[in-house]
Amino acid sequence: MSVTRFPLTLRVTVSGANPDEIRENARAQAHDFFGPDAELDVISAEAELLAEPVTRYRATVAFRRVA
Template structure:
């Protein structure tokens, strides 16, 4: 028996200067993957300063589509 439907977790790496910018960039990538009408749940999100500029952060955000 083959399972064709199972939950996927998508991890995206984004950057930005503010939490809102990071959230919007991550959400845009997740919607591109899951589809524009997908309802998404954030499984985890971690941000860190890149050290490149005063206000430049990188974040890894994990999404799962709500069933």
């Protein structure tokens, strides 16, 4: 039986206080899914301000593993 291979896009939603924290949290989730040594491309990333007393942002980031 053959194995079907095709690219997967992973979308993660994370929050953080600044862009670096958001990037770190998103990358950690992507490496949990694709593997710790996977080389990843960011397909898209969008952030929004959350309505909280403390300034926080929520972002949705789409990753794809480099073939």
